[in-house]
Each structure stands twice: as C-alpha cells, then as structure tokens.
Amino acid sequence: MSIEYTVSKQNKIRQLRENAAYDQETVHEILDAGLVAHVAFVQDGAPVVVPMLYGREGETLYLHGARKARVIRLLEETGTACVNVTLLDGLVFARSAFASSMNYRSVTVYGRARLVEDWEDNKHALHVIAECTMPGRWAELRKSTDNELKMTGVIAIDIQSASAKISTGMPEDEDMDLDTLVWAGVLPLESRFTTLKPDDLVQEGVEPSDALKAMENTRL
Numbered sequence: 001m002s003i004e005y006t007v008s009k010q011n012k013i014r015q016l017r018e019n020a021a022y023d024q025e026t027v028h029e030i031l032d033a034g035l036v037a038h039v040a041f042v043q044d045g046a047p048v049v050v051p052m053l054y055g056r057e058g059e060t061l062y063l064h065g066a067r068k069a070r071v072i073r074l075l076e077e078t079g080t081a082c083v084n085v086t087l088l089d090g091l092v093f094a095r096s097a098f099a100s101s102m103n104y105r106s107v108t109v110y111g112r113a114r115l116v117e118d119w120e121d122n123k124h125a126l127h128v129i130a131e132c133t134m135p136g137r138w139a140e141l142r143k144s145t146d147n148e149l150k151m152t153g154v155i156a157i158d159i160q161s162a163s164a165k166i167s168t169g170m171p172e173d174e175d176m177d178l179d180t181l182v183w184a185g186v187l188p189l190e191s192r193f194t195t196l197k198p199d200d201l202v203q204e205g206v207e208p209s210d211a212l213k214a215m216e217n218t219r220l
Contacts, residue, residue: 002026010110011161021164024059030107030164031056033220034085035133039063041074041081054083055125055132061109061157062116062125072115072153081113081157087220090188094171095180102167103186109162116154125154136211191220 002025005011013020021027037054040047050071053064061083065072075081090103116122123144130138144152171184193215196208 005159005162007163008161011108011163013163013165016165016167019165019167021166022162026164026166027107027109027162028056030087030105030166031061031085031109032132033105034087035220036085037061037063038084038086039071039075039081040084041071041078043070043074053129053133054085055129057128059159061111061159062129063155063157064126064129065153065155067151067153069153072155075113075155076115079113081109081111081155083109083111083157085109087191088189089168090186092167092169092171092186093184095173095177095182095184099171099173099177101171103169103188104165104167106165107162109157109159111157111160113155113157116156119149122149122152122154125156126152129154134211135215136209140209140211193218193220 002023005022005024005027007022011022031054035053036051038049039052040049042048048071052071055062055064063071063075063081063083084106086104086106088102088104092101092103094100116125126144126149127138170186173184195216196212198208
C-alpha cells in the first residue's frame with residue numbers, strides 16, 4: 001500500500017477534487033516521467049518561476065543550476081520551495097468552449113530547500129539528476145573537473161507535502177449540447193524521444209552506446 005501525503009491547506013486540490021491523488025506512488029511516477037520542473041520563489045516581494053533540471057531520489061528532489069544563479073541563491077536563503085511538473089497528454093474537444101479542456105498529469109511539491117555543499121553529496125546529487133535525465137550516460141563520460149563542480153549549484157528539496165492531479169478521458173458535455181452538430185473527442189499528445197542525430201565532430205567509428213539507443217522512441 002502506497003503512503004499518502006498528509007492533506008493540508010497547502011497541498012489540497014480544490015478544483016476537480018475527483019482528479020486529485022495524494023499517494024507517493026502516483027506523485028513519484030509523474031515526477032519520474034518528467035524532465036523539467038518549474039520552481040517558484042519570491043524575489044523582492046514579486047513572484048518568479050524558473051524552469052530547472054531535476055532528479056528524484058526517494059523523498060528528495062535535486063535541482064540543478066549555476067552556482068551563482070539567483071534561483072540557487074534565493075532558495076538557499078528562503079529555505080522553502082514550491083515545485084511543479086506537468087505532462088500534457090492531449091487536448092479535449094468538447095461541444096462547447098466551456099467544457100473543452102486538456103488531459104494531463106501534474107504534480108506540485110512543497111518542501112524544505114537546502115544547498116548541497118558537501119563535495120561528495122554534491123557529486124552524488126549531480127549523478128542522480130544525470131541518471132534521471134539520461135539513464136546510463138554518467139558512466140560513459142569523463143569525470144567532472146573540480147572547477148565544473150564548483151560552478152554548479154544543487155538544491156535539495158526534502159518533500160514535506162505533495163499532490164497530484166490527473167485528467168483523462170473524453171469530454172464531459174452538458175446534456176443540452178449532445179445534439180450539437182460539432183465533432184467532439186480527444187487529440188492525444190505524446191512527448192517522445194525520436195532518433196539520435198550525431199554531432200558532425202563525432203570521430204569515425206564511434207557509435208551511440210546501448211544506454212543512448214535504449215532512449216530512442218521512448219515516451220515520457
């Protein structure tokens with residue numbers, strides 16, 4: 001049985017509550033399918049949202065950015081974060097504009113934010129992010145230099161609460177609209193990797209690894 005996040009004023013889904021989920025399994029599944037997180041913070045009293053690479057290990061999200069980037073500095077200062085990952089799965093064409101919508105999988109996470117400062121912890125966090133983004137690639141690359149590691153900032157967010165919201169299926173039209181002579185249905189949307197394209201400077205005879213080939217044509 002999956003563990004449930006405690007529902008509070010902070011993470012409670014208020015609109016379309018029937019689409020809400022608060023279990024770790026669903027939250028983790030959506031986080032693991034995504035590649036980009038949108039991270040919200042406040043700067044000088046104004047809201048700001050920044051897209052960031054991320055990786056998940058257990059109940060910790062690691063966010064990656066330049067060490068001097070404002071999002072790294074501000075998350076370190078405030079010690080708290082709100083993160084959203086959304087995957088769009090299709091457009092829902094109803095018989096009215098009001099009932100038209102989208103199919104999607106979305107997660108919002110709230111948690112404590114801390115700068116990863118320990119040298120070994122920082123390298124481990126970057127490894128987690130790399131494996132979540134490009135599985136198997138880390139082992140193929142040259143080791144990061146000390147200077148590269150110094151220039152890279154990693155924020156760890158310990159998940160305190162989270163909620164998922166999932167919308168699927170066909171349009172839900174009003175009964176009065178069902179006789180309208182307008183097509184209704186869903187146009188599915190897939191986020192998918194396609195075919196690897198080599199850099200012009202790849203040395204002759206060097207082929208993509210099995211790890212890279214395994215990512216081709218996979219769906220997020």
